[in-house]
Amino acid sequence: MSIDKKTVEDVAHLARIELEAKELEKLSKQLEHILAFIDKLSVLDTGNIAPTSHILPISNVLRKDEPRKSLPIEKTLMNAPDKQGNFFVVPKVIE
Amino acid sequence: MKYEAVIGLEVHLHLNTKTKAFCGCSTEFGNAPNSQVCPVCLGFPGSLPVYNQTVLDYAIKVALALNCKVQEYTKFDRKNYFYPDLPKNYQVSQYDLPLSIRGFLDIELGGKFKRIGITRVHMEEDAGKLIHQEDISLVDFNRTGIPLLEIVSEPDINSPEEAYEYLATLKSTIQYLDVSDCDMEKGSLRCDANISLRLAGAKTLGVKTELKNMNSFKGVKDALSYEIKRQTEVLDSGGKLTQDTRLWDAKAQETVAMRTKEGAKDYRYFPEPDLPPFIIKEDKVAEIKKTIPELPKEKMQRFIKDYGLSEYDAKALVASKKGALFAEECLKRFSDKNKKPVANWIIGPLAALAGSRACETSELGIFPESLVELIELVEKKQIISNLSGKVVLEEMVNTAKTAQTIITEKSLAQISDSGSLNSVIEEVIRENTKSVTDFKSGKANALMFLVGQVMRKSSGKANPKVVQELMRERLESA
Numbered sequence A: 001m002s003i004d005k006k007t008v009e010d011v012a013h014l015a016r017i018e019l020e021a022k023e024l025e026k027l028s029k030q031l032e033h034i035l036a037f038i039d040k041l042s043v044l045d046t047g048n049i050a051p052t053s054h055i056l057p058i059s060n061v062l063r064k065d066e067p068r069k070s071l072p073i074e075k076t077l078m079n080a081p082d083k084q085g086n087f088f089v090v091p092k093v094i095e
Numbered sequence B: 001m002k003y004e005a006v007i008g009l010e011v012h013l014h015l016n017t018k019t020k021a022f023c024g025c026s027t028e029f030g031n032a033p034n035s036q037v038c039p040v041c042l043g044f045p046g047s048l049p050v051y052n053q054t055v056l057d058y059a060i061k062v063a064l065a066l067n068c069k070v071q072e073y074t075k076f077d078r079k080n081y082f083y084p085d086l087p088k089n090y091q092v093s094q095y096d097l098p099l100s101i102r103g104f105l106d107i108e109l110g111g112k113f114k115r116i117g118i119t120r121v122h123m124e125e126d127a128g129k130l131i132h133q134e135d136i137s138l139v140d141f142n143r144t145g146i147p148l149l150e151i152v153s154e155p156d157i158n159s160p161e162e163a164y165e166y167l168a169t170l171k172s173t174i175q176y177l178d179v180s181d182c183d184m185e186k187g188s189l190r191c192d193a194n195i196s197l198r199l200a201g202a203k204t205l206g207v208k209t210e211l212k213n214m215n216s217f218k219g220v221k222d223a224l225s226y227e228i229k230r231q232t233e234v235l236d237s238g239g240k241l242t243q244d245t246r247l248w249d250a251k252a253q254e255t256v257a258m259r260t261k262e263g264a265k266d267y268r269y270f271p272e273p274d275l276p277p278f279i280i281k282e283d284k285v286a287e288i289k290k291t292i293p294e295l296p297k298e299k300m301q302r303f304i305k306d307y308g309l310s311e312y313d314a315k316a317l318v319a320s321k322k323g324a325l326f327a328e329e330c331l332k333r334f335s336d337k338n339k340k341p342v343a344n345w346i347i348g349p350l351a352a353l354a355g356s357r358a359c360e361t362s363e364l365g366i367f368p369e370s371l372v373e374l375i376e377l378v379e380k381k382q383i384i385s386n387l388s389g390k391v392v393l394e395e396m397v398n399t400a401k402t403a404q405t406i407i408t409e410k411s412l413a414q415i416s417d418s419g420s421l422n423s424v425i426e427e428v429i430r431e432n433t434k435s436v437t438d439f440k441s442g443k444a445n446a447l448m449f450l451v452g453q454v455m456r457k458s459s460g461k462a463n464p465k466v467v468q469e470l471m472r473e474r475l476e477s478a
């Protein structure tokens, strides 16, 4: 299993991580090892096994539609890197 | 038409539960920013979402009303992307095992039904709201986590008019279920569109454009009409279309291409580990099915059958559930077999009054029996003219008095007795000898002119039908 630099760059972009050339080199190698390890699973024949979507044998966990108290505004904004009035403040991003 | 438009619509719908999808925060609209948030909907580490039972029930109800097959096994997935209105950096949505698939909605256009396929109805959550300023953006997470349904249509829609009708029918159907207010202005219903053109009769699809930012059903229709024109021009001039996302600019009445980064979006969906799957048994589906009322299409067909109404009238009367209940009460009470006058009064003057007060016909404070009394006074007993009837109706809305009281108070009753009418008729004949001669020489219009003169002299109170009869008799006997 080999992974090219372009793929690592794309994944880094998706994760919003900036990588220097040296790091890119190093991570590409590491990722290759990781993927090779995971790839061992492919020796198993899973043709007749339904894909697992949840690891615990539980289902239908639901709650009643009953309001609960929300956080007070001081707590909500307590760890915000930047705030203004009741708002969180972020750098302007327009998609 | 050289080209055929192929349109698919994607509707996002807020469900009107008391609390959000995965936490107990209130969904109320219009409160102080970030006053309805908690560790779950803010995506704080270590918090655990638990799904709202009512949301699941409502979602199943919508899926069934849209004739979808509810899947026995369904689960949530994470849709990963970075945008500041999304505190978790992923949206909880559904990917490969949606709640329901393969439904349809029948729309009516020009007396014909057309079936529009529904690909899927799935459950997800809404994002927050950004307020952009000079060089920062303010974030309000009150809307984050509000339960959403995504309703995806098949590309079975072939014109902007059909798209409009699909949305109107969808809205009306969902409002009958009482699970959403479907208010596009408040953002509780949003719609994106996909559109491509192909040569009429061709099998393969053309290059599609995704349209966003439409704020009303009319906006959707206008944006699609614009896009058909634009794409036709590109194709006709030998150009190539590119697959892009365009925003509708309602002011400029045009679509503008969005700048998009290179490379298709990669959402890296994977099963949401915090939320176990749902197993929806048949008895559960059957139980919810029982709560679905008669829907607009069935009600419309029944109104046509039971009350002899035209398709146009029946459709107008059933558009809203409350309106339809009100209309049916009126139709039942009206003592004539011909129910057309009832439809006319509700769709015409009553709807106009409701429109000017921005409410529904059923919310004007008029009881069905009061409206029927008025309609009978006008149409059957001819106590007052049609025009006075409208004045009385408005007065009924304003004062909550009965039609009879208003007619007496304002002495609006029509004069129908020949005794009082004959003297006016004689007067008009004396003063309009030319018209009398005209009538006798065969000009039928002259009669209407003379009747009009009588109406004028009686300040509109004379019963025009009676006047016409008396006038004709008088002229023909002389």
Ligand SMILES: [Zn+2]
Pocket (backbone or CB within 6 Å): B020, B023, B024, B025, B036, B037, B038, B039, B040, B041, B042, B145
């Ligand atoms: Zn919350």
